[in-house]
Amino acid sequence: MSEKPVIGFIGVGFMGHGMAKNLRLAGYQLWVRGRSNRTPVESLLALGAREAENPRQMAEMCDIIHLCLSNSPQIEAVLRGPDGILAGARPGLVVIDTSTANPGSTEALAAELAAVGGHFVDAPLGGTPVQAEAGQLSAMVGCEPEVFARIRPVIDCWAARVSHIGPVGSGHKMKLVMNFISLSYGALYSEAVVLGAKVGISPQTIHEVIGPSRMGCGFFETFMGYVVERNRDAHKFSIANAAKDMRYLNDMASDADMVNLMAGAAKHYYTHAIATGRGDDYVPMLSDIVGALNGVDMDAEVKKGRK
Template identity: 35%
Template sequence: MKVGIIGVGLMGHGIARNVLGRGRFELCFLDHPGNQPVDEILELGGTACATPAELAAQSDVVILCVTGSPQVEAILTGENGVISALKPGSVVIDCSTALPESTLRMGEAVKARGGDYLDAPMTRTAKHAHEGQLNLLVGGDEAVLDRVRPVLASFTELVEHVGPLGTGHRLKLLHNYVSVGFMTLLAEAAAQAADANVDPKRFVEILAKGGGASVALDRMAPFITDGDREGLPFFVSNGRKDIEYYRTMSEQAGAHKTIADGIHAALTAAVDSGHGQAYVPELVRIFRKG
């Protein structure tokens, strides 16, 4: 199978290098200013394409790893979009974090062209992407998933089929709401602790021994204790976007979202004050008084 990837950013770069290096599949990628440096991808044999249509025309599997639903829809249905040149029988795998209702619409558009669509959002970090150890939550036809498992195996540790199309993105938003929510709450507590001159190492130690023990604490602790943000290279603006999507999904479902509204307000304040490109652990600093 020939693979194309659109979105060679923090996560997509790791996917691309492993599709080439571990999977040994032919790979093309969309040349885009938002890409991470692609020297390694080119050295491994990857080739650049000027448009999504050009990429789709030479790919059996198209992987999308972009910011969210507006970008996915533009890439698929826009001028020179993927759907305009999609080969019958091709599979589009959307690894982005997107709205389930948009996913269903895009799935129908791909199906009308003779292709298949899977939503396969990721639940790990850029470090895991680089190491080929991502986890995927896959929605869609399980038979289609089985066809592309060899490609997915090149950059994942765990691939879970979670239900029909859209279920992957729904679960990803639920996951990110809990994950980003925990980290936002933790950052606010850590900021207050720092303002009160509580020893940061002691703060982390006490939480780790009690009800505050969590993956969120593990990922935030290096910044709380040593100012090291690199353990979680995830932008505050992306965290806010995920919470926005969760709130939209909740509104469409008629679900409760009071706590989500509070998290969204906290992250929006950080973005509006110029910290959108800070990493989530830096919320500890952003939330401090003064």
Template identity: 35%
Template structure:
């Protein structure tokens, strides 16, 4: 068992930190809104800190799951940042979906301070975090990954090293690109079924057993058809991720015309007032 700090207690980080504590690790949490850290500590029996640095002091591993590039820089650097509190040889594991460029920037700072750094974005959504069934895609040195992987296993269904620092983030972009296209296709399929007067449940029962089947179809078709979009991963965050994907696509020369189009569809959902709806809400554009 390890001494672990966890920075960021949103819809993903809160249950992830809980799984670490339940697995027997000694967990100290930090959250920008201190009341959330207090509530987590009361519920799970761990401890809380008022700064990332304080949370990281004495920790063998520091996990982060915050909002974006700027949030990650803020919890890592500066006099109150985690890097300032971490001991030589400790490993920083970033579960935030951020740009590969900020990942490499912070990894350089970590290595210069004698720290390990693993970028480890996750997929599986709020339900995956709550059930400890996340897919974790990692980038970093093999030695750092090998040390961190048994700790990550507390909330992972699969955890793989994809390559050097930044490879985890690039793999997460592949994930988001695939999801965007899939959710739009599923939205169009369900909307078509409704407007054609078909029984959506019967349609899904049949087509989910063939080549059209997907996790999204099985787990989201009922709520999509009912116009219920409260599954946690918000449209606002998806647009943040897709902006990272599109910028990286330009950088590596990978055209993504469908991804760019669906990003604009998510913009339409934001204009409809659905910025905090989950990503399955693309169907709302088709079924006003």
């Protein structure tokens, strides 16, 4: 790998655009590949990036390829397709998967890339699209120590906090544990604000009391940014992605022969939301869905709390 590797980036959505932008601003030659939304792609092209025709071409041109996709089937298709990364991989190619993915799939893809001389790294993210644009994400990295040393300067372009968790797959396992906590918070907060409304406590009062207490946190603040302020964009993480992550988490627990009642309960709220056509909504909107299950109009409750 040269001193300044050529970088590829597949998936320039909410998180990927900011990450790719920061790599380009750091002086890296950048190849990108987006999906149907051309706006982030055009933004990066205006900064001097080039657009790859397919993942195979990107693998032929790049030293390091980032993936920031929605799920393991998408990642598998990008690597294994007829014009996928594996079809164009050269010895020494590094693929950094920043998605939240199934660790079993990650380990299988790592073995396939290793067979052609490449290295697969899982580096899922902590943070928000705003932090991605600012280069202030966190990364949980799974790979061998020598590979980590080679890619650390690149990851530092988009992450303010980098943790080397262990071998390939461990980063995705850590991210699922993290999302188990946060998405269970989402279900818990939803129940709490609806219960409050049922017994005469406004969402504003819950925010006022819990926010500054030891139980307050950044997740609570962005969640309540929707509940109280009705700001749809306060916490832009879709219920569909939440359900996927909880499904992967429950699969991981099953593989580990673990009883996981809490994760199972939280998962069902998100799968219910998808079953009722709300998968494209963001996680804090689960509070409205839980409200409807209990005969509570949360929008009306917030309006009452403003009087």
